[in-house]
Amino acid sequence: MIAGRLLRLVVVLLVVTFLSYALLSLLPGDTVTQILGPGASEEARAQLRSELGLDDPLLVRYGVWLGDLVTGDFGTSFVSRLPVAEELAARLPVTIELLVAAQLVALGLAVPMGITAARNAGRWIDQTLTTLSFALLSTPVFVSGVLLILVFAVKWQLLPATGWTPISLDLGWNITSVVLPALTLAFAQVAVYARLLRTDLIATLQEDYITLARARGLSPRRILWRHALRPSAITLITAIGLNLGALIGGAVIVETLFGLPGIGRLIVDSIFSRDYLTVQGGVVLISAGYVLINFAVDLVYAAVDPRIRRA
Incomplete structure (x- = not known):
């Protein structure tokens, strides 16, 4: 394997x-x-x-x-005359933090939405969350980013519109600078994750072993969290791995929009300056990360559902 x-x-x-x-x-x-x-x-x-x-x-x-x-040599940038590996290493932590923050925000919003919609399937709460999910899914990344900037940075002046503060300099300002980009990148993922979890959870709650658990007198909360959620999360875990490509593509736009010094912005700048070696180095890094994360997702399956491990 x-x-x-x-x-x-x-x-x-x-x-x-x-x-x-x-x-x-x-x-x-x-x-x-x-x-x-x-x-x-x-x-x-x-x-x-x-x-x-x-x-x-x-x-x-x-x-x-x-x-x-x-041999481990990514080459030297035509424009900056610096080793491509050094430029990628300097930009990589920004992109990784952005992607991790976006995934955490997306899951933090999608899991409660999916569970609530599944427990109230067909009711007004489910219909409201479904409408909200479609609205988030249909909004392009650059549109949601501009709207967040207008509201939180320009009107309310709560968060910075652009710029980046590394964790090593100031943790508080680092979190402040990543909030809007992470929200922008997470919104579309929230809709996908919530809908997938809702659909699988509704199907799982109709399984025979769930009926047996109810007959044994187990509480609805225990049935949901202990017996229904784990097998229903398989599709969600698959989507998390596959959506990494969408997150990386969105990160290119988000990093440019919010002025973040990440891999995505480096690739965009290198394309405009025809710095081929830097673009190639970024492509290799992103492609390797995408494949390795999907490989890790396959390993997580066994931990979530023991039936896969036995198979």
Whole structure:
């Protein structure tokens, strides 16, 4: 199982990195122009292209980059002239904190919503929560982000609209700076998680062993939390792993909107400056994280539902 997952990780990384490398080469503009400016002479442009290896065919450049990556060398940024690994390491904690905070906020809101809707299926509470879920799901990330900024930063002036304070400098300001971005990123996930949990929980509460638990005189609270919630959480756990890609895609927008110095914003800036090696390094990091987290989700299944472990 582990060997198969690792092989899949390698295949995914190869496919994703090659496609991203090929797509970047099709973008209009030129790295040399970004570095030297549009007024540079042809001799200077030709010399820089030769130094950067941009005259080589696409497959040759990708092969050289892949060979360096195997040795742990992500290359050097064309623009900043800094090692890509150092730039990624400096930005990674911001993105990880944002993603973790968004997941915690989403689960903290979705689990109570899903349980409440399932226990009151068909009633006005369920219908109200369903309407709220569809409203959150249909609102784009950039729209919800702008609305949160207008309300909490501009009108009420409770939270900062942009900027980032690392945990090492001030924990309080760090939490303050992550609240709005995490809420923006979590809203769409809340709707998905709540609806999935509601649907599975309603089905579980109709199982025979739940009826038997009621016949034994167990309290509704004990039946819900001890016997119904765990098997109903399998689909929710799957969605958490699969939605990581959506969170990362949303993080690109959120980090740009709120001015966060994370991996997503670094990739966006690198795309505009045609800094291919930095973009590739970010793609590798995100792809590896996505596959590894989904592998971890498979391991969590066994802990949540013993039937999977026995199988």
